Amino acid sequence: MNQKPVIAIVGGGFCGSITLVQLLKQSDIPLEIVLVNKNNPITTGIAFSSYNPKHVLNVPAAKMSAFPDDPDNFLNWVKSKPEYREYVNEELNDRFLPRVIYGKYLEEIFDNAINDLPENVTVKIINDEVLDVNVSSSGAELILKENKSFKADKVVLALGNFLPDDPRIQNKSFYQSKRYFNDPWRKQAVEGLDESDKVLIIGTGLTMVDNVYSLLDKGFNGKIYALSTNGYFPLSHKKRKPYTDILDEIHPPYEISSLFKIFRKHIKYVLSHGITGEAVVDAIRPKTQEIWLSLSLDDKIKFMAHIRHLWGVARHRLPKEIFDHMQNLMRDGKLEIIGGRIQDIREDNEEITVTYKERKSQLIKELKVNRVINCTGPKTDLNRVDEALVSNLLKKGLICCDEMKLGINALPDGTIIQNDNSISPVLYTIGSMLKGILWESTAVPELRVQARSMAGELIKQLEQKQEANA
Ligand SMILES: Cc1cc2nc3c(=O)[nH]c(=O)nc-3n(C[C@H](O)[C@H](O)[C@H](O)COP(=O)(O)OP(=O)(O)OC[C@H]3O[C@@H](n4cnc5c(N)ncnc54)[C@H](O)[C@@H]3O)c2cc1C
Numbered sequence: 001m002n003q004k005p006v007i008a009i010v011g012g013g014f015c016g017s018i019t020l021v022q023l024l025k026q027s028d029i030p031l032e033i034v035l036v037n038k039n040n041p042i043t044t045g046i047a048f049s050s051y052n053p054k055h056v057l058n059v060p061a062a063k064m065s066a067f068p069d070d071p072d073n074f075l076n077w078v079k080s081k082p083e084y085r086e087y088v089n090e091e092l093n094d095r096f097l098p099r100v101i102y103g104k105y106l107e108e109i110f111d112n113a114i115n116d117l118p119e120n121v122t123v124k125i126i127n128d129e130v131l132d133v134n135v136s137s138s139g140a141e142l143i144l145k146e147n148k149s150f151k152a153d154k155v156v157l158a159l160g161n162f163l164p165d166d167p168r169i170q171n172k173s174f175y176q177s178k179r180y181f182n183d184p185w186r187k188q189a190v191e192g193l194d195e196s197d198k199v200l201i202i203g204t205g206l207t208m209v210d211n212v213y214s215l216l217d218k219g220f221n222g223k224i225y226a227l228s229t230n231g232y233f234p235l236s237h238k239k240r241k242p243y244t245d246i247l248d249e250i251h252p253p254y255e256i257s258s259l260f261k262i263f264r265k266h267i268k269y270v271l272s273h274g275i276t277g278e279a280v281v282d283a284i285r286p287k288t289q290e291i292w293l294s295l296s297l298d299d300k301i302k303f304m305a306h307i308r309h310l311w312g313v314a315r316h317r318l319p320k321e322i323f324d325h326m327q328n329l330m331r332d333g334k335l336e337i338i339g340g341r342i343q344d345i346r347e348d349n350e351e352i353t354v355t356y357k358e359r360k361s362q363l364i365k366e367l368k369v370n371r372v373i374n375c376t377g378p379k380t381d382l383n384r385v386d387e388a389l390v391s392n393l394l395k396k397g398l399i400c401c402d403e404m405k406l407g408i409n410a411l412p413d414g415t416i417i418q419n420d421n422s423i424s425p426v427l428y429t430i431g432s433m434l435k436g437i438l439w440e441s442t443a444v445p446e447l448r449v450q451a452r453s454m455a456g457e458l459i460k461q462l463e464q465k466q467e468a469n470a
Helices: 014-026 073-079 082-087 099-115 172-176 206-217 245-249 256-272 278-294 297-315 320-331 388-395 431-438 444-469
Strands: 006-010 031-037 121-127 130-136 139-144 150-152 154-157 198-202 223-228 335-347 352-358 364-369 371-374 415-417 423-429
Touching: 006 014, 006 139, 006 150, 014 031, 014 099, 014 121, 014 444, 031 139, 073 099, 130 388, 130 423, 139 154, 139 423, 154 444, 172 335, 198 206, 198 364, 206 223, 206 320, 223 364, 245 256, 245 278, 256 278, 256 297, 278 297, 278 431, 320 335, 335 364, 352 371, 423 431, 423 444, 431 444
Parallel strands: 006 031, 006 154, 031 121, 154 423, 198 223, 198 371, 223 335
Antiparallel strands: 130 139, 139 150, 335 352, 352 364, 415 423
């Protein structure tokens, strides 16, 4: 039997590793923490272990502290590093720094925390895959792929983002092709092309832009097509005064059609005063979780069907210099953005033929390319995720999809709601798996708050259990 209560964290990206750091900061009880992570580097995960220094953060440096109660922590860290002197000037707060620099920051936080463990707390890091979790009245047993299983009192699923879903086409066998890349975050997606080949990127968001940059860095000189159903292109970040007047008019109970009316009125107002419409989206951001939590299912479905894409464009913006670069590529005909729906993709020895229905004309058109990269964003419907742990937990009813199929069903604090609607005594989740519950559950400004609360809640529950057993 374990002497100390054990907290297992599955996944060692930002969420898993900062939850661990927060447990070390907050723990005043004896504790064993076991972090199990597969595939990606610990702490940096997919996002901040980027292979290309031109991949930059999409959040300004001033908002990227890993700690909600120390908002300047990242800025101060950058300022303390002679190697990043070039970034330290009056622009630093608003700058979009390379993601690899942010990765170094996270590594240092993690290493410092591990090297300075509180008395009575032990940490074990295991590079392995958790295949399954068995839950009983005494806690959980985690089944690993390579190592022995182990027991834990609490388990946090910090699983991050899954690979994108393959678009629905007739010829599904294309997805086995060596010329199809469904992991847009690995460098293989942009390697091995002839410089005059043609590439289709499916998706027109920030990951598409990362891939365009990486292709150019590899000396690629051919044509790049980027296709999404709407053909929206990300907007540019602009310096402007915050606009918060809309907040005076937004009060519960929230209802999507009245919110939309208020929203439209303020967009009209800001545009007529020379302010960009994104200012209104930014103003609402602190209230987004509260609004989402209280919307009816019907309203959430309406939002997903009619507003989600526009919201995404306004929320996930590009630094101005990158936006300008992309505009130049479009002007020069090197990058073409297409609005349309893919119907089919076939290939022969020579090339790939992509058939799509163009949005504007509704005509069926064809593209001839040499590679297809899927940048449509992470898959969210757990039933379609090809991960042993997710399938096993679903099968046992220990987790289920939230009502929007955007992640795992849970309480807003991350406590998992099981398939029979009961509250799991053992399983918790954090990060993108909470998107269906909170909507904004993607970027560091909200994830750092989740990590702090999750750590506090787990410690509190373990303390209560100890007191009850005393
Ligand atoms: C390309 C990209 C760029 C981004 N840029 C920014 C940005 O600039 N600013 C910002 O605020 N946010 C950004 N984000 C959002 C980003 O997702 C979060 O900020 C954060 O990195 C997510 O961390 P995570 O721990 O949830 O997921 P991840 O970093 O994906 O970590 C999850 C880890 O869990 C592991 N895992 C999953 N299942 C198992 C299992 N069964 N067993 C063991 N291990 C498992 C995975 O392999 C992975 O290592 C970006 C995201 C991406 C994808």
